[in-house]
Amino acid sequence: MLFNSLDFSVFLPIVFALYWFVTNHNLKLQNALIVAASYVFYGWWDWRFLSLIIFSTLVDYSIGRRLKYEDRQSNRKILLWISITVNLGFLGFFKYYNFFLDNFVAAFLFFGQEIQPNTLNIILPVGISFYTFQTLSYTIDVYKKKLEPTEDLIAFSAFVCFFPQLVAGPIERASNLLTQINGKRRFEYERFKEGLLQITVGFFRKIVIADTLAIYVDNVFNAADIHGSSTLMFAMILYSFQIYFDFAGYSDIAIGVAKLFGFEFKQNFNLPYFSKSITDFWRKWHMSLSFWLRDYLYVPLGGNRHGKVSQYRNLLITMLLGGLWHGSSWNFVVWGLIHGLLLSIEKLLQTTDNQSILRSIFSRIYTYTMVCLAWVFFRSSDLNQAVTIFENIIIKHDIDFYMSTRDVFFTILFVLPLGIALDTVLYLNKIPLEILGSKLKNGQLIAVVCVLIQLIFLFYSKSENFIYFQF
Amino acid sequence: MKKSLILLVQTLLITMIISKVIAISIAYIGSDVFTGQGYGKINHFIEVKDTCDLIVLGSSRANHHIDPAQITSRSYNMGMDGRKFFFHATMFYLVADSSTVLFHIDPSDFFDNGESMNRIIPHYGKLEQIDKALREKEQISILERTLGSLRFNNTLLSIIGNKFNPGYNPCDYHGYDPIILSQRDSLLWLGKKLANKVPEKIITDSMNQEIFAELAQIKRHSDSMDIDCIFFTSPTYHGHSDHDKVFMDSIFENADMAYYDYSDYLKHTDVMLWKDDTHLSHEGAKIFMRRIFQDIEGFL
Numbered sequence: 001m002l003f004n005s006l007d008f009s010v011f012l013p014i015v016f017a018l019y020w021f022v023t024n025h026n027l028k029l030q031n032a033l034i035v036a037a038s039y040v041f042y043g044w045w046d047w048r049f050l051s052l053i054i055f056s057t058l059v060d061y062s063i064g065r066r067l068k069y070e071d072r073q074s075n076r077k078i079l080l081w082i083s084i085t086v087n088l089g090f091l092g093f094f095k096y097y098n099f100f101l102d103n104f105v106a107a108f109l110f111f112g113q114e115i116q117p118n119t120l121n122i123i124l125p126v127g128i129s130f131y132t133f134q135t136l137s138y139t140i141d142v143y144k145k146k147l148e149p150t151e152d153l154i155a156f157s158a159f160v161c162f163f164p165q166l167v168a169g170p171i172e173r174a175s176n177l178l179t180q181i182n183g184k185r186r187f188e189y190e191r192f193k194e195g196l197l198q199i200t201v202g203f204f205r206k207i208v209i210a211d212t213l214a215i216y217v218d219n220v221f222n223a224a225d226i227h228g229s230s231t232l233m234f235a236m237i238l239y240s241f242q243i244y245f246d247f248a249g250y251s252d253i254a255i256g257v258a259k260l261f262g263f264e265f266k267q268n269f270n271l272p273y274f275s276k277s278i279t280d281f282w283r284k285w286h287m288s289l290s291f292w293l294r295d296y297l298y299v300p301l302g303g304n305r306h307g308k309v310s311q312y313r314n315l316l317i318t319m320l321l322g323g324l325w326h327g328s329s330w331n332f333v334v335w336g337l338i339h340g341l342l343l344s345i346e347k348l349l350q351t352t353d354n355q356s357i358l359r360s361i362f363s364r365i366y367t368y369t370m371v372c373l374a375w376v377f378f379r380s381s382d383l384n385q386a387v388t389i390f391e392n393i394i395i396k397h398d399i400d401f402y403m404s405t406r407d408v409f410f411t412i413l414f415v416l417p418l419g420i421a422l423d424t425v426l427y428l429n430k431i432p433l434e435i436l437g438s439k440l441k442n443g444q445l446i447a448v449v450c451v452l453i454q455l456i457f458l459f460y461s462k463s464e465n466f467i468y469f470q471f
Numbered sequence: 472m473k474k475s476l477i478l479l480v481q482t483l484l485i486t487m488i489i490s491k492v493i494a495i496s497i498a499y500i501g502s503d504v505f506t507g508q509g510y511g512k513i514n515h516f517i518e519v520k521d522t523c524d525l526i527v528l529g530s531s532r533a534n535h536h537i538d539p540a541q542i543t544s545r546s547y548n549m550g551m552d553g554r555k556f557f558f559h560a561t562m563f564y565l566v567a568d569s570s571t572v573l574f575h576i577d578p579s580d581f582f583d584n585g586e587s588m589n590r591i592i593p594h595y596g597k598l599e600q601i602d603k604a605l606r607e608k609e610q611i612s613i614l615e616r617t618l619g620s621l622r623f624n625n626t627l628l629s630i631i632g633n634k635f636n637p638g639y640n641p642c643d644y645h646g647y648d649p650i651i652l653s654q655r656d657s658l659l660w661l662g663k664k665l666a667n668k669v670p671e672k673i674i675t676d677s678m679n680q681e682i683f684a685e686l687a688q689i690k691r692h693s694d695s696m697d698i699d700c701i702f703f704t705s706p707t708y709h710g711h712s713d714h715d716k717v718f719m720d721s722i723f724e725n726a727d728m729a730y731y732d733y734s735d736y737l738k739h740t741d742v743m744l745w746k747d748d749t750h751l752s753h754e755g756a757k758i759f760m761r762r763i764f765q766d767i768e769g770f771l
Binding site: 020187189192193196399400406407410411414442445446449450453454457458459460461 | 472474475478479481482485486489490493507508509618620621623624625626627628629632653
């Protein structure tokens with residue numbers, strides 16, 4: 001079920017009413033409702049893949065319980081590896097089987113051997129990359145004795161499949177979400193206000209800004225070879241905003257919906273395009289993933305504890321795998337590698353956060369430019385297309401600047417500055433969107449929400465999906 | 472909880488009121504907007520339809536291929552980019568008695584589910600025929616009917632733009648938009664776009680059966696209102712498959728309606744007569760018009 005569907009607009013009030021008016025007196029019942037509603041939410045897309053979530057839930061729940069009573073380190077390690085193998089095994093099969101097979105075949109062909117492998121027509125289950133990481137982090141935390149495993153299967157199931165963040169995150173840690181699931185939730189007026197505003201902003205960012213930009217960006221990238229430098233650069237800049245508003249919009253809706261149910265998710269985006277460095281960017285972009293990669297990959301690899309060279313290596317490995325997490329294609333690997341290299345260079349040059357105003361402005365422009373250029377690899381269908389785009393940007397002068405339709409072009413020029421202005425206001429006032437709703441008076445909140453709703457009515461655009469659903 | 476529900480209800484009520492006010496304001500602003508390829512063109516058509524003897528209906532292929540003013544100044548080309556059968560049918564029922572209609576149709580029109588009628592939604596409430604068509608084809612939702620501003624989705628900027636800066640003089644405009652090849656359309660570029668392609672057969676099983684009933688309705692309406700409705704398919708660079716041509720001929724023969732198939736006319740001709748494989752350039756359109764006007768002379 002998509003957030004921007006009619007189905008969800010019916011689903012949400014029903015679940016909300018049952019949650020607060022019918023099951024509120026019984027925590028177990030309320031958690032059971034979360035699980036049932038989340039399975040309906042997921043099963044709406046394809047019920048067959050529910051079995052994967054349920055299996056993954058049962059495996060990590062059982063391993064968590066066994067770890068609680070297991071003291072022998074060797075046995076604990078075996079249990080941890082079972083969890084890692086099962087979770088990454090599913091992920092590897094559904095997401096990377098054909099990718100590795102194709103590359104295997106290509107490698108053999110390179111050495112003159114032709115082989116005929118069995119390729120499979122595999123459907124990627126929505127959200128598998130997200131809930132796999134969520135369950136893995138639970139088991140790793142329990143293994144490291146940072147977290148007390150839960151005995152309550154329903155609560156654990158609710159943690160794995162809670163519908164607002166099931167299909168595209170934020171990737172919540174058990175220490176945050178499971179603790180809230182285990183405790184009694186209270187409906188709070190201030191939190192409701194925050195949720196209402198964040199959901200509305202999320203829809204505005206997604207279906208007004210991102211989906212309108214998508215029309216232009218898709219048209220240009222789908223015929224990248226015929227366009228020249230100015231059109232391609234414009235499309236590249238628009239894509240940087242499309243992916244930001246698409247994913248941040250989704251996260252806003254997820255966090256806002258969770259607030260309506262009395263939950264607090266961690267912030268997932270913190271105005272990343274205002275970052276002063278690539279390091280800073282990764283502290284603000286898809287924070288739940290970047291912190292996950294830091295804590296469960298970069299630090300275990302050694303982090304910065306074994307000297308500079310080892311640190312650069314760890315950064316490159318982490319970002320490369322982070323890139324591959326986004327999709328089974330070489331362009332994602334290259335995208336991750338670019339970020340890994342940029343992070344390593346920053347560590348080498350030891351840039352500091354204390355900068356003069358001029359240097360601070362330059363740093364922001366540099367960071368945005370680098371991020372923007374790297375997005376070309378992320379958006380391109382393959383490496384060849386990315387190379388063609390860079391070639392055309394450098395050598396192909398535009399005869400006609402491509403404008404798409406007049407309606408689309410002017411809508412972009414109208415709504416994109418609105419989105420940027422909202423972010424600028426949040427940045428200058430140093431106030432996260434997550435709590436803005438509670439800071440506004442009722443009249444102000446109603447006015448802002450009503451204006452945003454009217455903008456949505458007047459400028460929404462239809463799109464099939466959220467970009468991050470494919471990951 | 473009570474406070475939250477009150478806040479929610481207040482927000483929804485104010486949204487509804489603002490939505491109505493915005494809809495009325497946009498409709499007022501747009502009432503004399505007659506330019507632009509979306510809202511303005513339909514507005515213009517509604518304004519002039521009763522004074523026209525010749526109307527052209529269809530997609531962008533009709534829009535770019537037929538200049539009805541070459542026959543009579545009392546004419547209008549209501550061809551519109553991306554529109555399909557049910558949109559054209561809705562426009563057809565607005566045409567005045569005793570006029571002639573050139574109705575462009577392609578095999579792909581038979582798959583229309585009515586979605587392309589979305590361009591008419593902002594005009595809901597103007598004419599009974601429009602309201603009826605939108606309701607019958609279920610192309611307007613309850614939300615769009617009640618929350619007025621929702622009907623003007625993605626039209627506001629176009630309305631304001633054309634209000635204050637009309638791109639052309641509607642008095643001299645008959646709906647035809649010639650395609651003048653630009654610098655980008657070099658011989659090489661056009662040749663690449665028009666690279667060899669074998670026309671595919673349409674899959675008749677998945678066609679929308681409602682279209683056949685609508686065709687019969689158009690026939691009845693034509694007969695009762697003394698309208699000469701002539702269906703035609705304009706040229707394509709690669710032509711249509713034999714299967715499609717036989718299919719189209721049989722449909723109109725069975726329906727006892729006039730139909731002219733020009734899909735093979737100008738097939739694989741000079742690339743400078745084309746913008747792409749389905750759109751003729753102005754030069755190509757001039758050649759095509761000479762042919763079609765000659766063929767339908769008896770109706771005019």
